[in-house]
Amino acid sequence: MSTSVERKFALECISISLAALLAPVPLDAVDQMTSTAAPIRSPLSRLLTFARPYRADVVWATTYSVLNKFFDVLPELLIGVAVDVVVNRKDSFLAKQGLVEPTHQLYALVVLTIVVWISESFFEYRYAVKWRGLAQNLQHQLRQAAYTHIQRLPPSYIERERSGRLMAVLNEDVNQIERFLNTGANDLIQVFCSSLMVGAVFFVITAKLAVLALVPIPLILYGAFWFQRRLAPRYSAVREAAGTLSARLNNNLYGMATIQAYTAEAFEAEHLRDASERFRAKNDDAIRFSAAITPVIRMAILAGFVATLLYGGLLALRGEIGVGSYSALVYLTQRLLWPLTRLADMTDLYNRAMASVSRVMALLDEPLPARASQPLPSDAIATLTFDRVHLSYEGRPALSDVSFTVPAGSTVALVGATGGGKSSLLKLLMRFLDADSGRILLDGTDIARYDPASLRKRIGYVSQDAYLTDGTIADNIAYGDRAPNRDRVLDAARAAEVHAFVADLPDGYDSVVGERGTSLSGGQRQRIALARAFYRDPSILVLDEATSAVDNETEASIQRSLALASRGRTTLVVAHRLSTVRHADMIHVMEFGRVVESGTHDALVAAGGVYASLWRLQTGELQAVDAGR
Numbered sequence: 001m002s003t004s005v006e007r008k009f010a011l012e013c014i015s016i017s018l019a020a021l022l023a024p025v026p027l028d029a030v031d032q033m034t035s036t037a038a039p040i041r042s043p044l045s046r047l048l049t050f051a052r053p054y055r056a057d058v059v060w061a062t063t064y065s066v067l068n069k070f071f072d073v074l075p076e077l078l079i080g081v082a083v084d085v086v087v088n089r090k091d092s093f094l095a096k097q098g099l100v101e102p103t104h105q106l107y108a109l110v111v112l113t114i115v116v117w118i119s120e121s122f123f124e125y126r127y128a129v130k131w132r133g134l135a136q137n138l139q140h141q142l143r144q145a146a147y148t149h150i151q152r153l154p155p156s157y158i159e160r161e162r163s164g165r166l167m168a169v170l171n172e173d174v175n176q177i178e179r180f181l182n183t184g185a186n187d188l189i190q191v192f193c194s195s196l197m198v199g200a201v202f203f204v205i206t207a208k209l210a211v212l213a214l215v216p217i218p219l220i221l222y223g224a225f226w227f228q229r230r231l232a233p234r235y236s237a238v239r240e241a242a243g244t245l246s247a248r249l250n251n252n253l254y255g256m257a258t259i260q261a262y263t264a265e266a267f268e269a270e271h272l273r274d275a276s277e278r279f280r281a282k283n284d285d286a287i288r289f290s291a292a293i294t295p296v297i298r299m300a301i302l303a304g305f306v307a308t309l310l311y312g313g314l315l316a317l318r319g320e321i322g323v324g325s326y327s328a329l330v331y332l333t334q335r336l337l338w339p340l341t342r343l344a345d346m347t348d349l350y351n352r353a354m355a356s357v358s359r360v361m362a363l364l365d366e367p368l369p370a371r372a373s374q375p376l377p378s379d380a381i382a383t384l385t386f387d388r389v390h391l392s393y394e395g396r397p398a399l400s401d402v403s404f405t406v407p408a409g410s411t412v413a414l415v416g417a418t419g420g421g422k423s424s425l426l427k428l429l430m431r432f433l434d435a436d437s438g439r440i441l442l443d444g445t446d447i448a449r450y451d452p453a454s455l456r457k458r459i460g461y462v463s464q465d466a467y468l469t470d471g472t473i474a475d476n477i478a479y480g481d482r483a484p485n486r487d488r489v490l491d492a493a494r495a496a497e498v499h500a501f502v503a504d505l506p507d508g509y510d511s512v513v514g515e516r517g518t519s520l521s522g523g524q525r526q527r528i529a530l531a532r533a534f535y536r537d538p539s540i541l542v543l544d545e546a547t548s549a550v551d552n553e554t555e556a557s558i559q560r561s562l563a564l565a566s567r568g569r570t571t572l573v574v575a576h577r578l579s580t581v582r583h584a585d586m587i588h589v590m591e592f593g594r595v596v597e598s599g600t601h602d603a604l605v606a607a608g609g610v611y612a613s614l615w616r617l618q619t620g621e622l623q624a625v626d627a628g629r
Contacts, residue, residue, distance in 0.1 A: 042354075043354040043357035043358050043361065044354060044357070046357065046361050047177070047357050050138070050141070050142065050145075051134070051138055054134055054137060054138065057130060057133065057134045057137070058134065060130055061127055061130035061131045061134055061185075061186070062189055064123050064126040064127035064130055065123075065127045065131075065186045065189045065190055065193070066189065066190075066193050067119075067123045068120055068123035068124045068126075068127055068190070069189075069190045069193045069194055069197070070193075070197065071116050071117075071119045071120035071123060072120050072190075072194075073194065073197055073198060074116045074120075075113065075116060077201070078109060078112060078113055078116065079327055081109060082106070082109055089102045090102065127186055128186075131181060131182060131183075131185060131186050132181075132182050134181055135177075135178045135179075135180075135181035135182045136178070138177065138178070138181060139174050139175065139177060139178035139181075142177065142360055143170055143171075143174045146169065146170055146174070146360055146363050146364060147170060149363060149364050149366065149368075150166065150363070152368050153366060153368065153369075154369060154432050154433065155427075155432050156432070156433065157366065165243035165244070165246065165247050166363075167246055167247075167250055168239075168242050168243040168245075168246035168247070169243070169359050169360060169363055172239075172242055172246065172356075173239060173356035173357075173359050173360050174356070174360060176352050176353050176355075176356040177353050177356050177357055177360070179349065179352075179353070180349050180350060180352070180353030181353075183349070184346055184349040184350055187346050188350075191346070195217065216300040216301060216303050216304040217304075219300050220297050220300045220301075223293070223296050223297065227289060227290070227292070227293050227347060230289055231286060231289050231290060231347065231351040232351050232354065232355065234282070234285050234286040234289065234351075235286055235351045235352050235354075235355040236355045236358065237282045237285075237286075238279070238283055238286055238352070238355065239352075239355045239356060239359055240282075241275075241278050241279040241282045241283075242279055243359075244278070244279070245272075245275045245276055245278075245279045248271060248272055248275045249272070252268050252271075286351075290347065290351075293347060304333060305333050308329055308330060308333040309330060309333075312326050312329050312330065313326065369434065371451060371452055373451050374449050374450050374451060374454075375450070375451055375454040376442070376450050376451070376454040376455050376457075376458055377443075381408040381443055381539075382408050382409075382442065382443065382458070382539040382569070382570040383405070383406070383407055383408040383441075383442070383443050383444075383570070384405065384406040384429070384440065384441070384442060384540070384570060384572070385404075385405045385406075385439075385440070385441040385444075386402050386403055386404050386405070386425065386438070386440055387403055387438055387439045387440070387441060388401050388402070388403050388437070388438040388439075389401075389402040389403070389428065389435050389437075389438035389439070389440065390402075390435060390436045390437045390438050391421075391424055391433065391435050391436055391593075392436055397593055398421050398424045398593050399421045399424055399425065399428075399435075399593045399594075400592075400593045400594050401438075401594065402421070402425065402438070402590075402593070402594065402595055403438075403595070404586075404588055404595060404598065406570055406572055406586075407570075407585075408443075408570050409567075409568055409569065409570060410570065410586070411566050411571040411573065411583075411584045411585050411586075412571070412572055412573070412584060412585060412586045412587075412588065413572075413573045413574075413575060413581035413584040413586070413587045413588070414572070414573070414574045414575075414587075414588050414590055415574075415578060415581060415587060415588070415589055415590070415611065415614070416589050416590040416591055416596075416610070416614075417591065418576075419592075420590035420591050420592065420593065421590050421592075421593040421594075422574040422590055423544055423545075424593075425574075426542055426544050426572070426574060428440055429447070429459075429572070430455075430456060430459065430461065430542070431447065431452040431455060431456070434448070442455075457536075458538055458539045458540060459538050459539075459540045459542055460532075460533030460534065460536050460537075460538035460540070460541045460542065461533065461542045461544070462526075462529050462530050462532075462533050462541075462542070462543050462544065462546040463529070463544045463545070463546070464544055464545035464546065466517065466522075466525040466526045466528065466529035467529070468513050468517030468520075468525055468528060468529070469513075470512070470513070470515045471512065471513065472507075472509060472510045472511060472512055472513070473493075473498075473502055473505075473508075473509045473510070473511050473513060473528060474486070474489050474509040474510060476513060476517070476528050476532060477489045477493060477498070477509075477528060477531045477532050477535050478532075478535055479532050479535075481535075488535055489509065489531075489535060490509075491534075492532070492534040492535035493509070493531050495531065495534045495564060496527045496528070496530040496531035496534055497527060497560065498527045498528055498530075498531045501524060513525075513528075526546065530546065530562075538569065539569065539570065540569065540570045540571075540572070541562075541566060541569050541570070541572070542571075542572050543562070543571070543572070543573045543574065543575075544574045545574055545575060545576060546562075546573075546575075559580060563583075577618070578601075578611075578614060578615050578618055579618070579619075581601070582601040583601070584600075584601070585600070586598065586599070586600065587600065587601060587604060587611065589604070589609075589610050589611045589614075591610065596609075596610055597609050597610055597611050599611075
């Protein structure tokens with residue numbers, strides 16, 4: 001019996017292993033190996049669904065991983081064949097195949113070993129290229145999909161979620177998924193294939209020893225899954241803590257000038273230390289669990305290896321298996337069990353990645369507001385009507401029964417104390433929010449019927465906090481235009497009185513403004529933002545506190561630009577400085593979400609109401625009257 005097995009063992013092992021490993025490996029096999037009783041839409045299944053366009057890459061990468069593992073296991077079988085040659089010489093397995101001379105058999109083994117090692121190295125290169133390429137493609141697509149989705153969500157979502165947390169999702173979480181695809185997916189496939197192939201070899205040689213060698217595997221897998229179930233929530237907590245830390249860092253870097261101005265460095269350093277400490281504590285909790293996996297697995301491996309060493313040796317001594325088979329089995333036991341020690345790293349990497357997948361998918365699952373598809377007519381004359389508009393924030397009224405009209409080509413101002421609802425009306429007009437009730441009409445048609453993007457393209461919007469991209473001045477003026485027109489850039493710049501200071505810069509309109517325009521003054525940024533609105537040549541001009549943060553000289557220049565730009569355009573202005581709107585065609589005074597006064601500047605001052613009080617307060621007339629008493 002032993003002679004028969006000894007003669008056939010190498011050929012049979014290779015043929016059986018090839019048959020097993022070349023069979024298609026279903027993608028959900030990886031999911032079954034790394035999760036227990038997972039829900040239908042587990043994070044991994046969602047990731048695989050997202051990767052569907054790259055199915056061919058996944059198949060090829062998996063194939064290369066399988067082939068690499070096949071050639072990786074063969075050297076142990078060749079060791080068994082070599083022992084068989086040395087022990088049995090002219091009666092060895094290779095001798096029966098026609099290579100009678102032992103030296104010729106050794107030469108054949110050398111050639112076969114070279115082929116095996118070259119093949120193993122080749123497929124290792126191929127799977128590395130495929131998996132890493134797939135990781136790069138998927139992380140790129142995930143980041144683009146998540147960012148595109150954020151752009152379609154209302155600004156209130158970003159305010160609620162905190163920009164730092166979203167940055168952590170777009171960067172750290174997506175990168176964590178990339179790290180898993182770089183190495184973790186291949187490791188899972190290869191451990192699975194290695195167990196199949198080596199298990200098949202064991203059963204070919206002796207079923208009794210195979211059972212003993214395979215007994216630790218269920219225990220190892222159960223232990224890994226047990227740890228995984230307890231690691232998953234811990235890594236979710238780690239990712240949340242990372243998001244909080246990222247938000248704190250982002251907020252502090254943005255406000256560093258204020259921190260230094262108020263000598264609050266130690267104060268903010270303590271805040272950051274607390275956030276970092278929470279992140280460290282969550283990581284420590286996860287690490288204590290993940291670090292225990294490898295020692296537990298090693299003990300199970302020791303049991304399997306000792307069983308093979310002892311029982312296999314007894315079988316060889318009794319002549320039930322050959323020396324070559326015994327040698328191969330000892331080496332293959334390590335091949336079978338030792339890779340399972342990587343389950344610790346794989347489980348750790350997998351759980352970190354799945355926590356990140358959950359956060360990215362939760363972002364992609366955030367429902368988008370309903371959008372109409374009707375485009376805005378090109379011949380719109382831009383008469384705006386606010387009709388009994390109501391709006392609430394978290395149950396608190398922000399606007400109540402607001403009604404007024406902005407005739408086409410006129411300038412209408414909204415003034416009043418902070419919190420009166422002025423900016424809320426602009427957000428409704430821009431479709432950043434939807435009213436609880438009431439309508440906003442454009443030329444008699446509810447703007448809710450129009451595609452928001454089509455509507456916004458007809459609006460030139462200038463906010464109090466001028467946003468500039470990290471590009472050139474020309475890029476910022478022509479912002480959003482894929483094919484900027486240089487002449488239009490210059491015309492818009494002159495209209496906004498930008499040209500004078502740009503001409504003095506070394507690179508002119510090609511000067512880079514820096515992140516958020518930090519290389520420019522506040523007034524310069526505001527004028528560039530105004531030039532951006534002029535470049536669009538909008539039907540409606542919306543100004544939200546556009547001059548509140550500039551000096552008097554800059555305000556005067558902006559007012560000159562606005563007087564020119566608003567001609568023939570419907571202009572809606574929100575302002576605290578009443579001097580900037582005194583020439584408006586109509587002024588509406590808002591308090592607590594309602595319009596309490598309406599009229600021209602002169603009429604409102606003469607009326608002696610809320611507007612008149614604000615005017616006297618800002619111009620100093622009230623103080624002059626008091627001094628005269």
